[in-house]
Amino acid sequence: LPWFQQHVPSIVDARKRLLARGGVLIPQRDVLWAGVVEAAERYEELVGPWRDPGFGLDLSAGAARITNTWRKTKIRAEELLVEPVRWATLEYDRVKSADVFGEISWRAAKAGIAHGIAAWFDAELAKEIKFSNRPGGPELIYGQAFFPFERPVEVEEGEVINSRLRADCVQND
DSSP: OGGGGHHHHHHHHHHHOOOTTTTOOOEEEEEEEEEEEEHHHHHHHHEEEEEEEETTTOOOHHHHHHHTEEEEEEOGGBBBOOOOEEEEETTTTTOOOOOOEEEEEEBBBEEEEEEEEEEEEEEEEEEEEEOOOOOOOOOOOEEEEEEEEEEEEETTTTTTTEEEEEEEOOOEE
């Protein structure tokens, strides 16, 4: 996602200090998308070891950390339980802060087990020069962000799902 490793603060700083009047920023904008996904394999890879590690150990406290932290992954388009929703747009010619907040509402397109929320972006580098790391798109170096739920949730077709997504710059990251 666009916030990784000082991306937004670097653009804001470069725009203020270095961009000449009439200059062009690259990238120009990022449109952020999110969708609820059924991703059992990825969920189990992340959460499973903390729930039942074997050896008589109780590592369940680690599950709370894992389910409150995003992970880079590859989501397939067919894993989406909803139509993706745009939750934010970063316009780099005017963005002032890396902090972003958005409320999202989806209607489940199909029944399934929701394991979390996937997020990705469409980047516009310059006029007519774009790329996307959307699920089902061409393979890129970028994956999607996966925010696993504390526990999987059964979803019925047509059910309304509401969420708030927030990205806050903390200690310059």
